[in-house]
Amino acid sequence: MVLMIEEMRAIEALPQILDEIPGIGVILIGEGDLSQELGYPRQYDHPLVRENITRVLETCKARNIPCGHPHTTADNVERLLDEGFRFLMPAAGRSYAGLEKGKKLAGRVPA
Numbered sequence: 001m002v003l004m005i006e007e008m009r010a011i012e013a014l015p016q017i018l019d020e021i022p023g024i025g026v027i028l029i030g031e032g033d034l035s036q037e038l039g040y041p042r043q044y045d046h047p048l049v050r051e052n053i054t055r056v057l058e059t060c061k062a063r064n065i066p067c068g069h070p071h072t073t074a075d076n077v078e079r080l081l082d083e084g085f086r087f088l089m090p091a092a093g094r095s096y097a098g099l100e101k102g103k104k105l106a107g108r109v110p111a
Contacts, residue, residue: 002068005056006030007037014056018063026087027060028068029053044071057084 001023005014007030018024031044031053040046044053060067061084068087069080080088 002026002028004028004030006033008034008052011052011056011059014059018059018065024065026066026068027056028070028087028089029056031069031071054083 003017003024003026005011005027010017011034014027018027031049032042034052035041035043035046035049038046038048038052040049043049057067066086067084068089069085070089072080072088072090077088077090
């Protein structure tokens with residue numbers, strides 16, 4: 001089971017949740033919603049946002065529960081691994097190969 005933590009109320013309850021609910025396999029941080037609630041939308045490196053992300057990570061590490069990061073890039077992957085994140089979600093590369101092939105097969109674009 002993956003549990004997403006994306007607001008302060010959830011961060012505050014996380015120790016109790018992890019201690020009382022068996023079967024949680026990964027905690028995934030919802031940085032977007034968290035940063036919005038803290039007043040710094042999409043500013044994932046803002047000190048207050050980072051502080052609370054670290055709080056979730058440390059809570060997970062103390063209980064040996066993998067903590068996930070949803071915005072993994074080539075620029076931050078080394079830092080995330082060094083910090084102890086164990087479930088990383090890089091964005092998929094954009095490809096329209098299937099669409100283009102489908103359009104050709106349907107006769108909608110020249111072959």
